Amino acid sequence: MELQKSKLKAGGQGPIRMENFFRRSLVIIALVLVVLVVGIFLTLVVQSIPSLKALGIKYLWGKTWDPVNNVYGALPFLVGTLLTSFIALIIAMPFSYAIAVYLGEFNTKGWLSNFLKNIVDLIAAVPSVIYGFWGFLVLVPAVQGMENAWNAKKVGEYRTLKPDDNSLVINGDSLKLNTDYIPLSYSGSASIDDSTVNAVMQESSPLPDSVKQGHPFIYDIGPLVAANKGKPVANIYDGIKQVEARLSGKGAAALLIINSSGIADSLQFNKKDTTSPLDIAVVYITEAARKKHFANVSSAAYTANIHASVAVVDPYNVDPYGTGIFTSSIILAIMIIPYAASMGRELIKMVPSALKEGAYALGATRYEVIKSVVIPYTKSGLAAGVLLSLGRALGETMAVTMVIGNSPIMPKGIFSLGHTMASVVANEFAEADHTVYTSALVELGLVLFLLTVTINMIGKGIIKRFTNE
Amino acid sequence: MKNFIGFVKRNFVSAALLVTAATGLQLKASAQDDKTVLGAGSSFINPLFTKMFYDYNQKFGIQVNYQSIGSGGGILQLTNKTVDFGASDAPMNAEQLGKVSAPVLHIPQASGAVVLTYNLPGVTTNLKLTPDVIADMFLGKITQWNDSRIAGLNKGVTIPSVPVLIAHRSDGSGTSNIFTNYLDKVSADWHTKVGTGSAVNWPVGVGGKGNEGVAGLVKQTPGAIGYVELIYALNNKMEYAQVKNKKGKFIMPSIASVTAAGNVKLPDDSKIFITNTDASDGYPIAGFTWVIIYQEQNYNSRSAAKAQQLLKLLWWNIHDGQQFCQALFYAPLSKEAVKVAEKILKSATYSGKSILK
Numbered sequence: 077m078e079l080q081k082s083k084l085k086a087g088g089q090g091p092i093r094m095e096n097f098f099r100r101s102l103v104i105i106a107l108v109l110v111v112l113v114v115g116i117f118l119t120l121v122v123q124s125i126p127s128l129k130a131l132g133i134k135y136l137w138g139k140t141w142d143p144v145n146n147v148y149g150a151l152p153f154l155v156g157t158l159l160t161s162f163i164a165l166i167i168a169m170p171f172s173y174a175i176a177v178y179l180g181e182f183n184t185k186g187w188l189s190n191f192l193k194n195i196v197d198l199i200a201a202v203p204s205v206i207y208g209f210w211g212f213l214v215l216v217p218a219v220q221g222m223e224n225a226w227n228a229k230k231v232g233e234y235r236t237l238k239p240d241d242n243s244l245v246i247n248g249d250s251l252k253l254n255t256d257y258i259p260l261s262y263s264g265s266a267s268i269d270d271s272t273v274n275a276v277m278q279e280s281s282p283l284p285d286s287v288k289q290g291h292p293f294i295y296d297i298g299p300l301v302a303a304n305k306g307k308p309v310a311n312i313y314d315g316i317k318q319v320e321a322r323l324s325g326k327g328a329a330a331l332l333i334i335n336s337s338g339i340a341d342s343l344q345f346n347k348k349d350t351t352s353p354l355d356i357a358v359v360y361i362t363e364a365a366r367k368k369h370f371a372n373v374s375s376a377a378y379t380a381n382i383h384a385s386v387a388v389v390d391p392y393n394v395d396p397y398g399t400g401i402f403t404s405s406i407i408l409a410i411m412i413i414p415y416a417a418s419m420g421r422e423l424i425k426m427v428p429s430a431l432k433e434g435a436y437a438l439g440a441t442r443y444e445v446i447k448s449v450v451i452p453y454t455k456s457g458l459a460a461g462v463l464l465s466l467g468r469a470l471g472e473t474m475a476v477t478m479v480i481g482n483s484p485i486m487p488k489g490i491f492s493l494g495h496t497m498a499s500v501v502a503n504e505f506a507e508a509d510h511t512v513y514t515s516a517l518v519e520l521g522l523v524l525f526l527l528t529v530t531i532n533m534i535g536k537g538i539i540k541r542f543t544n545e
Numbered sequence: 546m547k548n549f550i551g552f553v554k555r556n557f558v559s560a561a562l563l564v565t566a567a568t569g570l571q572l573k574a575s576a577q578d579d580k581t582v583l584g585a586g587s588s589f590i591n592p593l594f595t596k597m598f599y600d601y602n603q604k605f606g607i608q609v610n611y612q613s614i615g616s617g618g619g620i621l622q623l624t625n626k627t628v629d630f631g632a633s634d635a636p637m638n639a640e641q642l643g644k645v646s647a648p649v650l651h652i653p654q655a656s657g658a659v660v661l662t663y664n665l666p667g668v669t670t671n672l673k674l675t676p677d678v679i680a681d682m683f684l685g686k687i688t689q690w691n692d693s694r695i696a697g698l699n700k701g702v703t704i705p706s707v708p709v710l711i712a713h714r715s716d717g718s719g720t721s722n723i724f725t726n727y728l729d730k731v732s733a734d735w736h737t738k739v740g741t742g743s744a745v746n747w748p749v750g751v752g753g754k755g756n757e758g759v760a761g762l763v764k765q766t767p768g769a770i771g772y773v774e775l776i777y778a779l780n781n782k783m784e785y786a787q788v789k790n791k792k793g794k795f796i797m798p799s800i801a802s803v804t805a806a807g808n809v810k811l812p813d814d815s816k817i818f819i820t821n822t823d824a825s826d827g828y829p830i831a832g833f834t835w836v837i838i839y840q841e842q843n844y845n846s847r848s849a850a851k852a853q854q855l856l857k858l859l860w861w862n863i864h865d866g867q868q869f870c871q872a873l874f875y876a877p878l879s880k881e882a883v884k885v886a887e888k889i890l891k892s893a894t895y896s897g898k899s900i901l902k
Binding site for chain 2: 141142143144145212321350351353397481483484499503509
C-alpha cells in the first residue's frame with residue numbers, strides 16, 4: 077500500500093493512474109483472503125509435522141487418545157464429529173424444509189410471516205454458548221429422564237452372555253457354554269491364557285502364600301450347599317462372594333465353581349441380576365463337566381491347563397448421564413435449522429410465477445405444485461443450504477463441548493458419550509504440555525479442515541450436476 | 546492467469562509479508578519498566594494473586610500484571626521470556642525443562658486440594674472413601690453405589706442403590722494432574738492403565754469443562770461422583786468426601802488439613818507432589834502451586850533493580866502475602882514449605898551474585 081501511494085505521488089497524476097490504483101487495491105484486498113486461507117492451512121501442516129512423524133498415518137484410525145503415553149488416535153473424535161453432524165442434519169432437514177416451504181410459498185407476507193422469519197433468523201444469531209447453557213440445563217436432564225425410563229423398562233434383563241465372547245478350554249477339551257459351564261451373572265469379565273489351576277479352595281481353607289498372577293481357582297461349594305439345603309440361593313451367593321473377596325486383589329483371575337455334594341444347588345445365569353459384578357470371573361461348572369474334568373480334584377496338587385474368556389455384559393443399559401451424541405445432535409439440529417430454512421425460503425420465493433401458474437392452470441393442487449414445480453426448481457439451492465448447515469455442524473465447538481460428555485472412548489451408539497474434533501482441541505489445547513501432544517491436537521484441526529473442505533467440494537459437485545441437468 | 550502471475554510477481558513482497566503474518570509471527574516483548582512485574586500462568590491461583598498483588602501495589606507502588614491463562618501457557622511465556630514469572634500447578638516436566646535456555650527455580654506459593662464431590666439423594670453426611678475404592682470407581686470397577694466395599698466404610702449411612710457415574714475434567718488442568726498423580730500413587734492398576742497428567746485417557750466417565758462443568762454434571766446426575774478444587778467446593782457449598790490418608794486416618798478436606806499435607810520434609814527444589822502425604826493429619830489429595838523464575842535474572846538486558854523488585858515481591862508472597870490465603874480458602878504454606886521457599890529464593894542471582902541477602 078505504501079508503495080502504491082508513493083508511486084501515485086511521484087508519477088503522473090492522470091485518471092488512468094487512479095483507475096489502476098483502485099483496481100489493484102481491490103485485488104490486493106481480495107487476495108488477502110486467499111493468502112489467509114493458505115496461511116492457515118500451512119500453519120496446520122507445519123505444526124502437525126511432529127505428530128505426523130511420531131504417529132504416521134495410523135493416527136487416523138487409532139482408537140486410543142492417551143496424552144500420558146503419547147499415543148494419539150483420532151478415530152473416536154472423527155466418528156463423534158460425523159455422527160453428531162449427520163444426525164443433526166437428519167433431525168433438522170424436515171424442519172428447515174417445512175419452514176422454507178411455508179414462508180416461501182404459503183405465507184410470504186404479513187405479520188406472521190415476518191415474525192416467523194425473524195425468529196428463524198434469530199436462531200442463527202444466538203451465540204453457541206447460549207445453546208450450550210440451554211442444552212446443559214434443560215436438554216441434559218430431559219434426556220437423562222428418558223434414559224432412566226429406558227433403563228427401568230428394559231425388558232427385565234440386566235445381564236447377558238454373548239456366546240462368541242465366552243469360551244472355556246480345559247486340557248485341550250473345549251467346553252460348551254450353558255451345558256458344560258455357565259459364567260454367573262455377577263461374574264467379572266476376564267481372559268485367562270495357558271494357566272494351570274492354582275489351588276483348590278474350600279470356603280474356610282487358608283489362602284496359599286503366593287497366588288500366581290492370572291491363575292484360576294477351583295472352589296467346591298459342595299459343603300456349603302449341604303449346609304444350606306433347602307435355603308435360598310442367596311446363601312450360596314454370599315459364600316461365593318466371600319471366597320471371591322479373599323482372592324480378588326491377590327492376582328487370581330477366575331473362580332471355577334463345582335458342586336461335589338450331589339445336592340441340587342439351582343445356580344444359574346440370572347438375567348435380572350442387579351448386583352455389582354465381582355472383580356474376577358466366576359464360572360459354574362455343571363455336574364456333567366465336573367465329573368469329566370474335575371472328578372479327582374482333591375488336593376492342592378491338582379493341575380489342569382485352562383484357557384478361558386468370560387464376558388458378562390449388560391445388554392440394554394444406558395448410563396443415564398444425559399449428555400452424549402444424541403443430546404449434542406439435538407442442539408446442533410436447532411442451531412443449523414435456519415441455514416437451510418432461510419436459503420430455501422428465498423429460493424422458493426424466486427420460483428417464476430409463470431411456472432407455478434402454468435401448473436395451476438393444468439389443474440394441479442397446491443401440494444402437486446410444490447412437489448413437481450417448486451422443489452425440483454430449487455433443489456440445487458436447497459442442497460446448498462444443507463451443505464451450509466453441515467459445515468456449521470462439523471465445526472461447532474462450544475455448545476457441543478457442553479453437552480457431548482467429552483469422553484475419549486469410541487462411541488458405541490447414539491446414547492454413548494462422545495467427543496468431537498473441535499471440542500477436543502478446545503478442551504485440551506491450552507494445557508497440552510509436550511510437543512507431540514500439541515502437534516496431535518493441531519493435526520486434529522488439520523483433519524477437520526480437510527474434512528470440511530472435502531464435504532464442501534463433494535457438495536458443490538452435486539449442486540453443479542443438478543444445475544447442469 | 547497470466548495477469549494473476551504477473552500481479553503476484555509485482556506484489557511479491559507484500560504477499561510474502563502477509564503469508565508470514567498469517568502463519569504466525571512471534572512477537573517478543575518484555576516490560577522493561579522497573580515499576581511493573583509481569584506474570585502469567587495458573588488460573589487456580591488467580592484469585593489469591595489478584596488480592597495479594599492489589600495489596601502489594603497499595604503498599605509498595607509496584608504494579609503486578611498477572612494473566613490467568615493456565616499453567617501450560619505460563620510456562621510457555623516464561624520459556625519465551627515474555628513474562629518475569631510463570632505460575633504453575635505442576636512442576637515443569639522434562640520436555641519443558643529441555644526447552645528453557647537457563648536453569649529455573651520453583652517457589653511454592655500456596656497449596657490447594659482436590660475433593661471428591663458426589664450426588665447421592667438422601668446422603669447428608671460426608672462419605673468416607675479409601676484410596677482403593679476411589680481408584681476402582683474411577684477405573685470403572687465399582688459400578689454400583691451399594692457395593693459392599695463402599696457400604697463397609699460407611700456403616701450407618703443408607704446409600705441408595707444407583708449406578709456410579711464418573712465425572713472428570715475434559716480440559717487439561719492442574720486439578721486433574723493432582724488427582725491422577727494421587728491415583729497413580731495409591732493404585733498399581735491405575736499406574737499401569739492410566740498414569741498421571743493434566744489430561745489422561747479416562748477409562749470411564751463423562752467430561753466437564755472446568756470445575757463448574759464437573760460440578761454441574763454432578764449436581765444434575767444422581768449417582769455421579771467427580772472431583773473439583775476444594776476452593777470451588779467450599780465457595781459453592783458442595784458435598785464432599787473424607788479420604789483415608791497414608792497413616793490410615795479419614796481426613797476431612799479443609800484449609801488446615803491441606804496445609805498439614807505440605808508439612809513434610811520437602812526436597813531442596815520443592816518440586817514434589819504432596820499427594821498421599823506422610824503427614825498424619827494431612828489431606829492426601831493436595832498440591833502446591835509454584836511461581837517459576839529464571840535462577841539467573843540478568844537476561845534480555847534486564848536491570849538489576851528489576852530483578853530486585855521481582856525477588857522482593859516473591860519474598861513478600863511467601864511471608865506477608867500468606868495472610869490472604871485463609872479468607873479466599875487457599876491453604877497457606879506450611880512452616881516447612883516456607884523454609885524451603887526462602888532457601889530457593891536466596892539462590893536466585895543477578896550476574897552470578899545473589900540478589901537477596
